[in-house]
Amino acid sequence: MTGFRSMGCSVVLADGMDAEAVRRLFDERDRRFSRFQPSSELNRVNAVPLGVTVVSEEFASMVSLALDAARATDGRVTPAVGASLVAAGYDRDFAALPLDGPAARPAAVPSVDAIALHGRVLLRSAPVVLDLNGVVKGRTVDDALALAGDGWVSAGGDIATSVPVVVGLPGGATILLEHGGLATSSTGVRAWSRGGVRHHHLIDPRTGRPAETPWRDVTVAAGTCLEADVLAKAALLLGDGGPAWLDRRGLPGRFVAGDGSVTVSAAWDAAVPERAAA
Amino acid sequence: MASRVESARRSVRIARYAIGGLAVAAFAGAAAAARATHPGAHSRHTVAHSASPSGLQPPASFTAAEQQALQGFSEDDGGGSGGSSSGGAAIAPAPTESAPQVQSSGS
Numbered sequence: 185m186t187g188f189r190s191m192g193c194s195v196v197l198a199d200g201m202d203a204e205a206v207r208r209l210f211d212e213r214d215r216r217f218s219r220f221q222p223s224s225e226l227n228r229v230n231a232v233p234l235g236v237t238v239v240s241e242e243f244a245s246m247v248s249l250a251l252d253a254a255r256a257t258d259g260r261v262t263p264a265v266g267a268s269l270v271a272a273g274y275d276r277d278f279a280a281l282p283l284d285g286p287a288a289r290p291a292a293v294p295s296v297d298a299i300a301l302h303g304r305v306l307l308r309s310a311p312v313v314l315d316l317n318g319v320v321k322g323r324t325v326d327d328a329l330a331l332a333g334d335g336w337v338s339a340g341g342d343i344a345t346s347v348p349v350v351v352g353l354p355g356g357a358t359i360l361l362e363h364g365g366l367a368t369s370s371t372g373v374r375a376w377s378r379g380g381v382r383h384h385h386l387i388d389p390r391t392g393r394p395a396e397t398p399w400r401d402v403t404v405a406a407g408t409c410l411e412a413d414v415l416a417k418a419a420l421l422l423g424d425g426g427p428a429w430l431d432r433r434g435l436p437g438r439f440v441a442g443d444g445s446v447t448v449s450a451a452w453d454a455a456v457p458e459r460a461a462a
Numbered sequence: 463m464a465s466r467v468e469s470a471r472r473s474v475r476i477a478r479y480a481i482g483g484l485a486v487a488a489f490a491g492a493a494a495a496a497r498a499t500h501p502g503a504h505s506r507h508t509v510a511h512s513a514s515p516s517g518l519q520p521p522a523s524f525t526a527a528e529q530q531a532l533q534g535f536s537e538d539d540g541g542g543s544g545g546s547s548s549g550g551a552a553i554a555p556a557p558t559e560s561a562p563q564v565q566s567s568g569s
Contacts, residue, residue, distance in 0.1 A: 185563070196564060321569070340569035352562030360560075364551030370568025401568050407550020413569075436553060455553045 190214050191321055192278055193340030198347070201332040209328050210339070216242060217320045219266070220277040226314060230266060233311045244304045249319045249410070254296040257418040264299065265387040266313030267291040272394055273378045274385055287379025290392035322367060322413035329409075337409075342367040344409040354401035354440045359456050365409035369416040370401045388421055397423045401440040404430070405452075 186203045187196035190210035197206055218224045225243050239247070250263035271291035274281065298310040321339050328337040329344040336345035343351060348362045354370065371394070374385040388395035402420040406412040419426035419437050427449050430437040436452035448456075556562075 193569060198563075336564065338564045338566075341564075341566040342569055343564060343566060350556045350560045350563045352565040352567070354566075354568060358556040358560065358562050360554045360556045362552035362554060366551060366553070366566055368566040368568040373568050403566055405551035405553045411550070436551070452553070456555050 191218070191324070191339060192220075193321075195328075195337070195339045197328070197332060197337045198335030198349070201335040201337070203332070206328040206332050206337060209331060210324055213320055213324045216240070217246060217316050219269075219315060219317075226316065229306065230313050233267075233313050234308050237306045237308075239304055239306050241304060244301060244306065246316050246320055246323065247299070247301050247306060247314070249323060250314075250316050251296065251299060251301065253319055253414045257414065259296050259389055260418045260421045261318045261414050262293060262296050262389050263314050263316050263318060264294045264296055264312050265389065266315035267311075268293050268387045268392045269315055269385065270313070271392070272383050272387065273376060274374070274383075278374050281376055284377045284380075287381065288383065292392045293387065293389040318414065318417060319410060322365070322408070322410035325409040326365065336361075342409050342413050353403055353438065355444060355446060357446075361405065364405060364407050365412040366403065366405045367409055367412035367416045368401050368403040369413070369420045371395070371397065371420070372400045386417060386420060395421050395423070397421065397426075398441050399423070399426065399439045400442050402426060403438040403440075405436045 185196055185199055186201075187194055188203075188207050188210075189195065190207065191214045195206070195210055197203060215221060215223075216225045219226060219230075221227070225240060229237055229239060229243070247263065254260075254262040254264075268291045269275075271288055273285060273288050294310050294312045298308055298312050299314075300307040300309070322342055325337050325339050325342055325344045328339075329335070329346060334346050336343060336347060336349045342365075343349070343361060344365045345361055346363055348360055350358055351361050351366060352358050354368060354372075369386060371384040371386060376383050383394045386395050386397075387393065397420055399420050402416045404412045404416040404419060406415055415430070415435060415437070419430055419439070422429050427437065427439055427447050430449040430451070434451050435449060436455055437449040438452050439447040441447070
């Protein structure tokens with residue numbers, strides 16, 4: 185297993201894979217899509233958050249993915265949360281973020297309908313500060329796996345694999361991911377306080393605030409890491425309705441509540457009975 | 463002197479926003495007209511992709527399989543999924559006593 189840090193998290197991959205190619209891919213994406221690199225294309229685009237902007241093909245592609253994810257999740261996983269994240273206090277690389285500070289005032293999340301994309305032309309009909317983190321990391325993990333050959337790639341615990349890999353889950357359980365993607369969204373990481381109130385990075389678009397949810401960790405398995413990541417975020421943001429939402433779609437998910445209790449969707453239970461995931 | 467400079471800067475900003483506003487309106491009008499007359503008007507996607515200049519695999523819109531999985535998300539129905547029961551992944555109990563090779567600890 186080899187690894188490096190990029191996109192503010194640890195990237196690890198199986199032995200024998202082309203680690204240098206993967207590192208270049210992650211670094212390139214980070215340079216383009218980071219909120220915390222002043223020269224990133226994302227920051228150039230967000231400098232004027234309204235009107236018409238011509239973006240690179242790669243940027244347009246990622247915006248397109250983000251819009252797909254937003255539509256597919258009824259706007260729950262949306263790229264329009266940039267201003268809300270900053271308002272909540274997440275305004276710099278997490279490693280440099282003060283863990284406490286003055287009270288935060290929420291910023292409303294604009295409708296995703298304010299964003300349109302036509303080729304490389306991005307149109308924002310209302311001020312929208314973009315944050316593409318909802319798709320960039322998952323997509324980059326998938327692309328890294330395609331680039332680096334058989335094996336597995338993980339970034340911050342979001343995984344894509346073409347070979348069986350034993351994965352540790354929140355709370356200490358383990359499963360075998362034979363192929364596909366698996367991702368965990370968590371309110372327990374990237375958390376800080378403002379005005380004595382705990383905040384985390386998963387914004388509820390309805391309130392513009394960090395989501396209030398009973399779940400600390402939501403893990404979803406899907407065909408790709410991108411899908412798994414989007415699904416996990418959406419299921420976490422749905423709160424109590426998350427497991428039923430996955431059940432209606434036959435999707436495997438595992439929910440860990442704040443008290444450590446575990447709930448699984450029917451598809452997860454069918455594949456990995458919780459008593460066996462230990 | 464400073465106030466004249468500031469005044470000039472303000473004028474430039476106003477002009478930029480005015481131009482931007484006009485461009486938005488013109489663009490939106492043209493886009494609406496194009497959508498209305500385009501034979502693929504019901505398509506949800508508008509972006510086509512080409513190879514990345516870096517030579518690395520470029521990101522692209524969801525594949526057909528991804529679309530199949532994702533399009534079910536917004537259906538607030540009480541019935542079945544219409545998708546695969548595993549969402550395209552294959553998970554199974556880990557072999558007994560096996561240590562994790564990687565941790566999915568959340569992000």
